[in-house]
Amino acid sequence: MQTDPATGPLDGLVAALDIGGTKIAGALVDGEGRIRVRSQRPTPARDDGETVMGAVGDVLAELADSPLWEAAGAVGIGSAGPVDAYRGTVSPVNVPGWRDFPLVERVHKATGGRPVTLVGDGVAMTAAEHWLGAARGHDNALCLVVSTGVGGGLVLGGRVHPGPTGNAGHIGHMVVDMDGEPCACGGRGCVERIASGPHIARRALENGWRPGPDGDASAAAVAAAARAGDPVAVASFERAAQALAAGIAATATLVEIDIAVVGGGVAGAGEVLFAPLRRALTTYATLDFVRNLTVVPALTGTDAGLLGAAAAAVA
Incomplete structure (x- = not known):
């Protein structure tokens, strides 16, 4: 886990996950768009769905080890698609073990009941570029x-x-x-x-x-x-x-x-x-x-x- 020593207010601090066919990245991001803590694991894309979820859990657990974790009020997920934000499920083309996988429910439980928002990875990139790019x-x-x-x-x-x-x-x-x-x-x-x-x-x-x-x-x-x-x-x-x-x-x-x-x-x-x-x-x-x-x-x-x-x- 890497920690950014930046100091400042934690208003708007959230946990973020970026899930793709190659890597699963996680971070704690503040309201100014600064990444304060980050973690990453390779995506076991050819393994079963629970193994892939295990890698997500490892990333979240590493973020939770940070003293900033308690200040994170919500979780955002950008995932390879297709996703179904209404149902909270993902079926990434390049992760065959996840088909209609209930990712929002699983992350909600893994993060102590925090609210979770799911979007496709393209929408996530769009949100980033519109915000800061x-x-x-x-x-x-x-x-x-x-x-x-x-x-x-x-x-x-x-x-x-x-x-x-x-x-x-x-x-x-x-x-x-x-x-x-x-x-x-x-x-x-x-x-x-x-x-x-x-x-x-x-x-x-x-x-x-x-x-x-x-x-x-x-x-x-x-x-x-x-x-x-x-x-x-x-x-x-x-x-x-x-x-x-x-x-x-x-x-x-x-x-x-x-x-x-x-x-x-x-x-x-x-x-x-x-x-x-x-x-x-x-x-x-x-x-x-x-x-x-x-x-x-x-x-x-x-x-x-x-x-x-x-x-x-x-x-």
Whole structure:
């Protein structure tokens, strides 16, 4: 467990959980958005549901060891989806042991009866960016997490719009290729199937790209190869950018957003992703009311999920 020595009032202190297919992170976050205590465990994503819940419990137990724990009045959870905030359940595509898992009830019990708010990870990132990041001051925005999967969330009329179940804005499972490959969600041709990190890497490998001597076959390695001019790596990122642009433009046409904020590990590729994304948007965002749509990198980084979960807990 790491503790931030920052001092100051504890008004608004909440516990936050960021649950994904790779890691389960937890933190105590104050009302200014400062992370005062943090904990993390790997996600045992291929194990049964109780084992995954055990990792969540370990994170919460470590937070509870902090002298600040008693001041935390609520718990916010941002989880890989789909989630059902109304029922308090989660069914992350990349955590097969959790299907309709009663996460809110279990966390409520594990934290001594504290109130628990659940949102999807894309909505959590959106809340963080609207509170402290690149969407701050924007009344209508789409925020995307492009990583192992692709998630998203909406700000409409100046407020984060999670929808009835906490999944509104989940751009990753918007269909952008009617004859595309099957997606893990059960659909076909989804943005996630084309633009997520594992699928960027998979496409590059299938088309002849080969890792360097270290054997790194991740999307980050493909991005490095693209920066060095490898045409197959460049093409894989251009295809991902095209899928993202199609999804962003469709969302903008539907609800009139004026900014799209892109975060997550794949966004770390920088202009390897953003340059073709902006070019592709000129092809898809053609109507007058979406033509000036801005696309920018997220600012809250790897803490977006925790900060957004905290924001959801006090909204």
